[in-house]
Amino acid sequence: MTVIQNITxxxxxxKAGIAGAGGLGSNVAAALVRSGIGHLVIADFDIxxxxxxxxxxxxxxxxxxPKVEALRENLLRIDPKTEVTxxxxxxxxxxxxxxxxxxxxxxxxxxxxxxxxxxxEWMTRHYPDKPLIMGSGMAGFGNLxxxxxxxxxxxxxxxxxxxxxxxxxxxxxxxxxxxAMMQADLVLELxxxxxxxxxx
Amino acid sequence: xxxxxxxxxxxxxxxxxxxxxxMDEKSFHFKMLVVKLNGSLIAGESxxxxxxxxxxxxxxxxxxxxx
Numbered sequence: 001m002t003v004i005q006n007i008t009x010x011x012x013x014x015k016a017g018i019a020g021a022g023g024l025g026s027n028v029a030a031a032l033v034r035s036g037i038g039h040l041v042i043a044d045f046d047i048x049x050x051x052x053x054x055x056x057x058x059x060x061x062x063x064x065x066p067k068v069e070a071l072r073e074n075l076l077r078i079d080p081k082t083e084v085t086x087x088x089x090x091x092x093x094x095x096x097x098x099x100x101x102x103x104x105x106x107x108x109x110x111x112x113x114x115x116x117x118x119x120x121e122w123m124t125r126h127y128p129d130k131p132l133i134m135g136s137g138m139a140g141f142g143n144l145x146x147x148x149x150x151x152x153x154x155x156x157x158x159x160x161x162x163x164x165x166x167x168x169x170x171x172x173x174x175x176x177x178x179x180a181m182m183q184a185d186l187v188l189e190l191x192x193x194x195x196x197x198x199x200x
Numbered sequence: 201x202x203x204x205x206x207x208x209x210x211x212x213x214x215x216x217x218x219x220x221x222x223m224d225e226k227s228f229h230f231k232m233l234v235v236k237l238n239g240s241l242i243a244g245e246s247x248x249x250x251x252x253x254x255x256x257x258x259x260x261x262x263x264x265x266x267x
Contacts, residue, residue, distance in 0.1 A: 121243070136264045152259035153259075163230060179267075
Protein backbone atom coordinates (compact mmCIF):
# COMPACT_ATOMS: atom_id res chain seq x y z
CA MET A 1 0.00 0.00 0.00
CA THR A 2 1.40 3.43 -0.90
CA VAL A 3 1.42 6.23 1.68
CA ILE A 4 -1.47 8.03 -0.01
CA GLN A 5 -3.50 4.81 -0.17
CA ASN A 6 -2.80 4.28 3.51
CA ILE A 7 -4.05 7.79 4.33
CA THR A 8 -7.23 7.53 2.23
CA UNK A 9 -7.97 4.10 3.64
CA UNK A 10 -7.69 5.49 7.21
CA UNK A 11 -9.93 8.45 6.33
CA UNK A 12 -12.51 6.33 4.49
CA UNK A 13 -13.86 4.99 7.81
CA UNK A 14 -13.97 8.42 9.52
CA LYS A 15 -16.89 10.78 10.01
CA ALA A 16 -16.49 14.56 10.23
CA GLY A 17 -19.19 17.08 11.12
CA ILE A 18 -19.31 20.57 9.64
CA ALA A 19 -21.52 23.21 11.29
CA GLY A 20 -22.31 25.66 8.50
CA ALA A 21 -21.86 25.53 4.73
CA GLY A 22 -20.60 29.05 3.99
CA GLY A 23 -17.07 30.22 3.17
CA LEU A 24 -15.43 27.97 5.75
CA GLY A 25 -17.73 24.93 5.69
CA SER A 26 -18.12 24.54 1.92
CA ASN A 27 -14.35 24.72 1.36
CA VAL A 28 -13.49 22.46 4.31
CA ALA A 29 -15.94 19.91 2.92
CA ALA A 30 -14.34 19.96 -0.54
CA ALA A 31 -10.83 19.49 0.90
CA LEU A 32 -11.96 16.59 3.09
CA VAL A 33 -13.72 14.83 0.22
CA ARG A 34 -10.61 15.23 -1.92
CA SER A 35 -8.58 13.73 0.96
CA GLY A 36 -10.83 10.67 1.07
CA ILE A 37 -13.05 11.22 4.13
CA GLY A 38 -15.71 8.50 4.32
CA HIS A 39 -18.65 10.39 5.80
CA LEU A 40 -19.48 14.08 6.15
CA VAL A 41 -22.36 15.55 8.16
CA ILE A 42 -23.17 19.12 7.08
CA ALA A 43 -25.95 21.41 8.25
CA ASP A 44 -26.95 24.93 7.19
CA PHE A 45 -30.28 26.73 6.74
CA ASP A 46 -29.15 29.23 4.11
CA ILE A 47 -29.51 29.46 0.33
CA UNK A 48 -26.76 30.26 -2.19
CA UNK A 49 -26.63 33.94 -3.18
CA UNK A 50 -24.59 35.71 -5.83
CA UNK A 51 -22.58 37.46 -3.06
CA UNK A 52 -21.46 34.04 -1.74
CA UNK A 53 -19.64 33.17 -4.97
CA UNK A 54 -16.61 35.35 -4.12
CA UNK A 55 -15.41 32.78 -1.57
CA UNK A 56 -17.78 29.83 -1.17
CA UNK A 57 -17.66 26.51 -3.05
CA UNK A 58 -20.75 27.12 -5.21
CA UNK A 59 -21.45 28.03 -8.82
CA UNK A 60 -23.57 30.69 -10.45
CA UNK A 61 -26.20 28.21 -11.67
CA UNK A 62 -26.77 27.19 -8.03
CA UNK A 63 -27.89 30.65 -6.84
CA UNK A 64 -31.22 30.39 -5.03
CA UNK A 65 -30.81 26.75 -4.01
CA PRO A 66 -30.31 25.51 -0.44
CA LYS A 67 -26.57 25.50 0.31
CA VAL A 68 -26.41 21.97 1.68
CA GLU A 69 -28.21 20.60 -1.38
CA ALA A 70 -25.88 22.40 -3.81
CA LEU A 71 -22.82 21.45 -1.74
CA ARG A 72 -23.81 17.79 -1.62
CA GLU A 73 -24.06 17.82 -5.42
CA ASN A 74 -20.62 19.48 -5.80
CA LEU A 75 -18.97 17.11 -3.32
CA LEU A 76 -20.37 14.03 -5.03
CA ARG A 77 -18.98 15.30 -8.34
CA ILE A 78 -15.52 15.10 -6.71
CA ASP A 79 -16.11 11.64 -5.24
CA PRO A 80 -19.48 9.87 -5.60
CA LYS A 81 -18.44 7.28 -2.99
CA THR A 82 -18.45 9.84 -0.14
CA GLU A 83 -21.40 9.58 2.20
CA VAL A 84 -22.80 13.10 2.66
CA THR A 85 -25.49 13.64 5.28
CA UNK A 86 -26.92 17.10 4.65
CA UNK A 87 -29.48 18.88 6.84
CA UNK A 88 -31.12 21.99 5.41
CA UNK A 89 -31.94 23.54 8.75
CA UNK A 90 -30.57 25.82 11.44
CA UNK A 91 -28.28 24.12 13.97
CA UNK A 92 -29.64 24.45 17.51
CA UNK A 93 -28.86 22.94 20.91
CA UNK A 94 -31.84 20.66 20.21
CA UNK A 95 -30.46 19.01 17.06
CA UNK A 96 -26.67 19.44 17.53
CA UNK A 97 -26.33 16.18 19.47
CA UNK A 98 -28.10 14.13 16.80
CA UNK A 99 -26.04 15.77 14.07
CA UNK A 100 -22.56 15.69 15.57
CA UNK A 101 -22.67 13.22 18.47
CA UNK A 102 -21.26 10.36 16.41
CA UNK A 103 -18.68 12.40 14.45
CA UNK A 104 -14.97 11.76 15.08
CA UNK A 105 -14.24 15.47 14.79
CA UNK A 106 -16.36 18.61 14.35
CA UNK A 107 -15.60 21.78 12.36
CA UNK A 108 -17.29 25.02 13.40
CA UNK A 109 -18.04 27.04 10.28
CA UNK A 110 -20.67 29.57 11.35
CA UNK A 111 -20.78 33.16 10.25
CA UNK A 112 -21.83 35.03 13.40
CA UNK A 113 -19.68 35.31 16.54
CA UNK A 114 -22.73 34.64 18.72
CA UNK A 115 -23.31 31.30 16.99
CA UNK A 116 -19.63 30.41 17.34
CA UNK A 117 -19.85 31.13 21.06
CA UNK A 118 -22.90 29.02 21.92
CA UNK A 119 -21.60 26.17 19.78
CA UNK A 120 -18.13 26.23 21.39
CA GLU A 121 -19.67 26.26 24.88
CA TRP A 122 -22.25 23.61 24.00
CA MET A 123 -19.68 21.26 22.45
CA THR A 124 -17.22 21.77 25.33
CA ARG A 125 -19.99 20.93 27.84
CA HIS A 126 -21.59 17.99 26.04
CA TYR A 127 -18.66 16.50 24.12
CA PRO A 128 -15.49 17.57 25.97
CA ASP A 129 -13.50 14.72 24.42
CA LYS A 130 -14.47 15.46 20.83
CA PRO A 131 -12.10 17.75 18.91
CA LEU A 132 -13.73 21.03 17.82
CA ILE A 133 -11.97 23.06 15.13
CA MET A 134 -13.15 26.66 14.94
CA GLY A 135 -12.54 29.60 12.62
CA SER A 136 -12.26 33.11 14.06
CA GLY A 137 -11.03 36.21 12.22
CA MET A 138 -10.31 36.04 8.48
CA ALA A 139 -11.74 39.21 6.91
CA GLY A 140 -9.90 41.41 4.42
CA PHE A 141 -6.62 40.76 2.66
CA GLY A 142 -2.92 40.85 3.54
CA ASN A 143 -1.15 40.38 6.89
CA LEU A 144 -1.29 36.60 6.64
CA UNK A 145 1.36 36.45 9.38
CA UNK A 146 -1.42 37.19 11.89
CA UNK A 147 -3.33 34.00 11.01
CA UNK A 148 -2.48 31.20 13.40
CA UNK A 149 -3.82 28.18 15.26
CA UNK A 150 -4.54 28.41 18.98
CA UNK A 151 -4.67 25.01 20.67
CA UNK A 152 -6.58 24.67 23.91
CA UNK A 153 -7.07 21.01 24.78
CA UNK A 154 -9.62 19.63 22.32
CA UNK A 155 -10.45 23.12 21.06
CA UNK A 156 -8.57 24.47 18.05
CA UNK A 157 -9.07 28.02 16.73
CA UNK A 158 -7.84 29.00 13.27
CA UNK A 159 -7.66 32.65 12.20
CA UNK A 160 -6.31 36.00 13.36
CA UNK A 161 -8.95 36.48 16.13
CA UNK A 162 -9.08 40.17 15.20
CA UNK A 163 -12.34 42.08 15.07
CA UNK A 164 -12.88 44.28 12.00
CA UNK A 165 -15.65 46.52 10.70
CA UNK A 166 -17.66 44.26 8.37
CA UNK A 167 -18.62 47.15 6.08
CA UNK A 168 -15.04 48.32 5.63
CA UNK A 169 -13.30 44.92 5.61
CA UNK A 170 -15.15 42.34 3.51
CA UNK A 171 -14.63 38.59 3.44
CA UNK A 172 -12.50 37.64 0.42
CA UNK A 173 -11.55 34.27 -1.04
CA UNK A 174 -7.84 33.96 -0.15
CA UNK A 175 -7.96 34.51 3.63
CA UNK A 176 -11.29 32.68 4.08
CA UNK A 177 -10.16 29.66 2.07
CA UNK A 178 -6.76 29.71 3.82
CA UNK A 179 -8.46 29.41 7.22
CA ALA A 180 -10.77 26.69 5.82
CA MET A 181 -7.70 24.76 4.65
CA MET A 182 -6.10 25.12 8.10
CA GLN A 183 -9.27 23.62 9.58
CA ALA A 184 -9.28 20.79 7.01
CA ASP A 185 -5.59 20.05 7.65
CA LEU A 186 -6.24 19.88 11.41
CA VAL A 187 -9.00 17.36 10.70
CA LEU A 188 -6.46 15.20 8.86
CA GLU A 189 -3.89 15.65 11.64
CA LEU A 190 -6.38 14.56 14.30
CA UNK A 191 -7.90 11.70 12.32
CA UNK A 192 -4.56 10.32 11.25
CA UNK A 193 -3.20 10.67 14.81
CA UNK A 194 -0.06 12.30 13.55
CA UNK A 195 1.84 15.25 14.78
CA UNK A 196 2.55 17.89 12.15
CA UNK A 197 5.64 17.10 10.08
CA UNK A 198 8.55 19.02 11.56
CA UNK A 199 11.08 20.75 9.38
CA UNK A 200 14.56 19.45 10.09
CA UNK B 201 2.18 34.43 40.17
CA UNK B 202 3.12 32.97 36.82
CA UNK B 203 0.42 31.35 34.69
CA UNK B 204 0.21 29.99 31.16
CA UNK B 205 -1.97 32.43 29.24
CA UNK B 206 -2.82 31.29 25.71
CA UNK B 207 0.12 28.88 25.72
CA UNK B 208 2.64 31.54 26.86
CA UNK B 209 4.07 32.14 30.34
CA UNK B 210 2.72 35.34 31.87
CA UNK B 211 3.70 36.83 35.24
CA UNK B 212 1.63 39.11 37.47
CA UNK B 213 2.59 40.94 40.67
CA UNK B 214 -0.46 39.64 42.57
CA UNK B 215 -0.51 36.18 44.23
CA UNK B 216 -3.99 35.40 42.89
CA UNK B 217 -6.31 37.25 40.51
CA UNK B 218 -9.84 36.88 39.18
CA UNK B 219 -10.27 36.02 35.52
CA UNK B 220 -12.02 39.37 35.04
CA UNK B 221 -9.01 41.27 36.44
CA UNK B 222 -6.58 39.40 34.20
CA MET B 223 -8.79 40.15 31.19
CA ASP B 224 -8.85 43.81 32.18
CA GLU B 225 -5.09 44.00 32.70
CA LYS B 226 -4.32 42.18 29.45
CA SER B 227 -6.95 44.15 27.50
CA PHE B 228 -9.23 41.31 26.43
CA HIS B 229 -12.24 43.47 25.68
CA PHE B 230 -14.06 41.51 22.97
CA LYS B 231 -17.79 40.91 23.23
CA MET B 232 -17.58 37.23 22.30
CA LEU B 233 -15.05 35.19 24.22
CA VAL B 234 -14.56 31.59 25.22
CA VAL B 235 -12.60 31.22 28.46
CA LYS B 236 -11.08 27.99 29.77
CA LEU B 237 -9.26 27.63 33.08
CA ASN B 238 -7.18 24.44 33.39
CA GLY B 239 -9.26 22.96 30.56
CA SER B 240 -12.68 23.73 32.05
CA LEU B 241 -15.06 26.15 30.41
CA ILE B 242 -15.84 29.21 32.57
CA ALA B 243 -19.08 31.06 31.79
CA GLY B 244 -19.08 34.87 31.59
CA GLU B 245 -20.97 35.42 34.84
CA SER B 246 -18.22 33.54 36.72
CA UNK B 247 -15.26 35.56 35.44
CA UNK B 248 -15.29 38.10 38.31
CA UNK B 249 -15.39 35.41 41.02
CA UNK B 250 -13.15 32.71 39.51
CA UNK B 251 -9.69 32.85 41.06
CA UNK B 252 -6.55 32.13 39.03
CA UNK B 253 -3.50 30.86 40.92
CA UNK B 254 0.20 30.34 40.24
CA UNK B 255 0.74 27.55 37.70
CA UNK B 256 -2.79 27.71 36.25
CA UNK B 257 -3.45 27.48 32.56
CA UNK B 258 -5.82 30.13 31.20
CA UNK B 259 -7.07 30.23 27.61
CA UNK B 260 -8.97 33.26 26.35
CA UNK B 261 -10.27 32.95 22.80
CA UNK B 262 -11.71 35.78 20.72
CA UNK B 263 -14.69 34.86 18.57
CA UNK B 264 -15.02 37.09 15.54
CA UNK B 265 -17.88 37.07 13.02
CA UNK B 266 -17.18 35.91 9.47
CA UNK B 267 -16.94 32.55 7.86
